[in-house]
Amino acid sequence: MKPSTLDMKPIIAELLGEVAFVYIAKARELERAGHRVISFGVGQPDIPTFQHIIDEAKKALDSKFTGYTETPGIRELREAVADYLNGRYGSNVKPSEIIITPGAKGAIFLALSAYINPGDEIIVPEPSYPAYPEVARFLGAKPVYIPLKWLGPTGGFALDVEAIEAAITPRTKAVVVNNPHNPTGALFTPTQVERIYEIAREHNIMVLVDEIYDNFIYDNQPFRSFLTFSDWRDRVLYINGFSKTFSMTGWRLGYLVVREEVASKLTRLAVNIWSCPVSFAQRAAIAALRGPWEPVKEMIRLFQYRRDVITRKLSEIRGFEVWPSTGAFYIFPRIKKVLDAAKLTVEEFVEKLLYSKYVVTLPGTAFPDKAGREYIRLSFAVDAKLIEEGVERIKEFIGSLGI
Secondary structure (H helix, E strand, O other), X not given: OOOOHHHOOHHHHHOOOOHHHHHHHHHHXXXXXOOOOEEOOOOOOOOOOOHHHXXXXXXXXXXXXXXXXXXXXXXXXXXXXXXXXXXXXXXXXOHHHEEEEOOHHHHHHHHHHHHXXXXXXXXXEEOOOOHHHHHHHHOOOEEEEEEOEEOOOOOOEEOOHHHHHHOOOOOEEEEEEEOOOOOXXXXXXXXXXXXXXXXXXXXXXXXXXXXXXXXXXXXXXXXXXXHHOOOHHHOEEEEEEOOOOOOOHHHOOEEEEOOHHHHHHHHHHHHHHOOOOOHHHHHHHHHHHHOOOHHHHHHHHHHHXXXXXXXXXXXXXXXXXXXXXXXXXXXXXXOHHHHHHHOOOHHHHHHHHHHHHOEEOXXXXXXXXXXXXXXXXEEOOOOHHHHHHHHHHHHHHHHHOOO
């Protein structure tokens, strides 16, 4: 008998996916119809992958480096990752504690698979990158959402450390910390990071740490990595990757750092899922880490300028509460006054804006669970002139609502 969708594991049908990719598809449909779309939706740098990285991939291909590699990644790349982390954070990471994964999502899946059992709880500060709660749900765990504190246009977003600690139960297995933060653009302070780690120690829980935006820090703000704690091996599941810092989103390379015996066991899981990372992309990733780093620094300076442009332009819109991001490349304005005046949900606002002015933004509710219902996310990985034009279109759209 031919199987039907009713025979599927129920959780597969319940997974929400990632809304950003839905809007990529909608934007492309509008472009095919002849419309000039300005997209603030996608979370990737608009700068092409740096040429020295591309050149190294070409060399790898020309040398026929196209076969299977070791499942956790080639030794040279794991050594390069260790050198980068140790040089920056003094973390004493060993290559044997690193697994190269097909994107940071692969690292999230491995990390949670190592510790999460059905019935466990994982604390997720929200708004949140969707993969953390989705993978937890897939593994049979319950995401427990704790909203970030909104301190207004002058204070931005902060971890609600007290609420996180209060949410811990005997079922709690881990807390997620994404720093710098997607979607809000927040950079959590060293004090907040230290307090979260103290709580993890006190309650004997893990910390799923995602620092993939660790180079996108603005205004010389202080940053403390969880790898700087001397006992990080006891409770840190560390995730990073190449997509953002080196503009390598399509290369699909991330990495997980865990203590050696855990990495060894997770390698057995990885070989059963993806066998190994892409061979020639790994050679390119070595070149990315070894440098030169000046192209990265130039991109960060450019993005800080764009951050200033989009903050200034959005602040001109009546009803928008705008805080200048201190990390990542997103801005997350609160638009409650606009939504209330227009009697729209944030999802309706985003849809109407897209199909009337051809501007892509993401509803805050795309970053589950409910804390984003008064916000929209805009990526400023977009040319400054397009930022100005796109925000003008948003202003025109709001004017058309009669607000």
